Amino acid sequence: GESVGLHLPTLSVQEGDNSIINCAYSNSASDYFIWYKQESGKGPQFIIDIRSNMDKRQGQRVTVLLNKTVKHLSLQIAATQPGDSAVYFCAENGAGNAGNMLTFGGGTRLMVKP
């Protein structure tokens, strides 16, 4: 079946550097994408979303880029902090799916070194 996946399972960065987490999706009908952050023992926390009619969206210290041509999604975190250490998931909602019927990727663990 169609799925959302990630290129790298673990990313280690130095505090203060920028982080880039990548995600590939296969469902060309997907029209809504979300990045979630999940800390140990907690549920996923919404970070930022983007709709398919956009290619870039910025939040506080985070930017999501969407390349529909190659079906690729990325999350950029500026000035990475120790509190950013967590597992990051991309998720997609295909056209026609129920609002929170999300398909998640496998996750990337971000480790921030002090």
Place this chain on the structure above:
Amino acid sequence: DAGVTQSPTHLIKTRGQHVTLRCSPISGHKSVSWYQQVLGQGPQFIFQYYEKEERGRGNFPDRFSARQFPNYSSELNVNALLLGDSALYLCASSLGPGGGTEAFFGQGTRLTVV
């Protein structure tokens, strides 16, 4: 305002038993979804409910069932538990069922089947 609340937080059951997990959505949210997250993987969609009706179902056996109550809270039931049902069960709520609606997750219920 309270976020999505789930109970219990942890649960240990024996193979063959039945379990009921509970979720209260954010006030004003009418849609609830359930996800299963096996250790080291992304959440997998189980069910979505909106206005007490099932709106979506993932690829899970009939041992899994759910319902939504008039106050929009929800229960997930799993019969004849298997060892492989051990996972974090997440509930997500959103305003409605439409695509592109932000979903908020609870902390989850950690189910261990022995």
